[in-house]
Amino acid sequence: MQVLFDKYDCIPSQEDINGKGFDHWYTNMATNADPKIPDKTIDYFVFASGFKADSHYVRSQDTISISDHLPLIALLTVPE
Numbered sequence: 001m002q003v004l005f006d007k008y009d010c011i012p013s014q015e016d017i018n019g020k021g022f023d024h025w026y027t028n029m030a031t032n033a034d035p036k037i038p039d040k041t042i043d044y045f046v047f048a049s050g051f052k053a054d055s056h057y058v059r060s061q062d063t064i065s066i067s068d069h070l071p072l073i074a075l076l077t078v079p080e
Helices: 002-007 014-018
Strands: 009-011 045-047 052-058 072-077
Touching: 009 052, 045 072
Parallel strands: none
Antiparallel strands: 009 045, 052 072
C-alpha cells in the first residue's frame, strides 16, 4: 500500500488510518464475530492528483448487520 500512498492520492489517507479516529476507517470484520465490530481497513480509493475529494466516509450505520464488509463512500470532483 505504501507504493500507492507515495504515488497517488488515497482515501483513506495515511493520516486517516494512522491518526486520531483511525477506527472510523475500518471496513471489515470477521464473518463469525459476535458482536460484529469492524477491526481492519482493507478498502481504499486510489486516484490521480487533480481530482478533489469532496467528502468520504465508511457507511456503517445501516450496513453493519448485513455484511462482514462495509462500503467506502467518496464524492470526487473531476478536474475540468
